[in-house]
Amino acid sequence: MKIIVDENIPYGKEAFGTLGTVKTAPGRQIDSAMLCNADALVVRSITKVDESLLAGTSVKFVGTCTIGEDHIDKDYLTENNIAFTSAPGCNANSVGEYIIAALLVLANRYNLQLDTMTLGIVGVGNVGAKVYTKASSLGMTCILNDPPLADITSDPKYRPLSELLECDVITFHTPLEKGGNYPTWHLVDKEFLRWLKPNAIIINASRGAVVDTYDLEEALRTQQICAAVLDVWENEPTPNPELLRLTAIATSHIAGYSFDGKVNGTRQVYEELCTSLNRDVTWDPRNFLPSPLVTELALNVDEHTSLTGAVLSIYDIMEDDKNMRDMLLLPPEKHASYFDELRKNYSIRREFFNTIVRLSRRDNFLERKLAGIGFTLSNE
Secondary structure, eight states: OOEEEEEEEEHHHHHHTTTTTTEEEEGGGHHHHHTOOOOOOEEESSSSSHHHHTTTTTOEEEEESSSSOBBBOOHHHHTTEEEEEEETTHHHHHHHHHHHHHHHHHHHHHHGGGGGGGEEEOSSSHHHHHHHHHHTTOOOEEEOOOOHHHHOOOOOTOOOOGGGGGGEEEEEEEOSSSSSSSSTTTTTTTHHHHSSSSEEEEEEEEEEGGGHHHHHHHHHHSSSSSSESSSTTTTTOOOOOOHHHHHEEOOOOOOOOOOHHHHHHHHHHHHHHHHTTTOOOOGGGTTOOOOOOOOEEEOTTOOTHHHHHHHHHOOHHHHHHHHHHOOOOOOOSGGHHHHHHHHHHOOOOOOOGSEEEEEEOHHHHHHHHHHTTOOOOOOO
């Protein structure tokens, strides 16, 4: 069995090598010639999987180690009896931690009190649900919007988008849909932005085209809204330079790039391929995971920035922001390769639960926040 795997998938060779011969390649370079004798294809979001890639090949299984599926032509796969799987929820916790890090940085920068603020969450699937739990633990009032879930459940907790327009912060965690009953393409456009408060903050860690680049650029340039945090961009890997300059925090589509999240994606697709082949699961990622850089963390309860310090000591989002902004020092023709290199060579980032926090003294208020965003607290 021959399996083509994106080279940026952690442990791709180790996992899928238990099932056959693995060949790895850069995701943007995977083409039909490479797949002519392949039985399975395992990708990430940068590889467009459709008829132009698969026609004439022997591929019978496609897996994407991502939660998003908009790069996959699932209708074509179904019509041609090609099995498909994704990795729902694999990096949801990672994105949730990214949002918390961004919120804490913005709170310090703009002197905000998060526990007095409202957070609108658009899309309350695996990722949005994690954001809701973590933000609520910080005392934020969360208003949820998810039309598909509202229609399925009739649960009144899902509010219309119009009710989120008064929120202090709105964060987006939706799939990208251009049509259908729930379109999200350019959901954030000039009309949407026009109704926001002047101190509103937009966060997008879903898909770049959920936000209209030029409308958001204008809103930031004219100070129609306060700030934007963008992890995803229209026309990746060549984000709009002016929008990049104007954002408060800018990163290279890495919100879900915790090592734990990426390995979860590998494991989920590997196990689905095992099921498809009627093979036993023999690869266990726990045998390969590296130790976290910070295994224990001592916090002084009396420092009012202790929570932010804890988060940034594990995940310094501003380092990712600096790396992204360094793109602006390069000529435009090098932006795409630089963006891809940031993702390919992303440092190992472990999630908060891998770190045990020891407080200088008992503080139930701080303990609830730390536990709520995912840290492991010492019992001593």
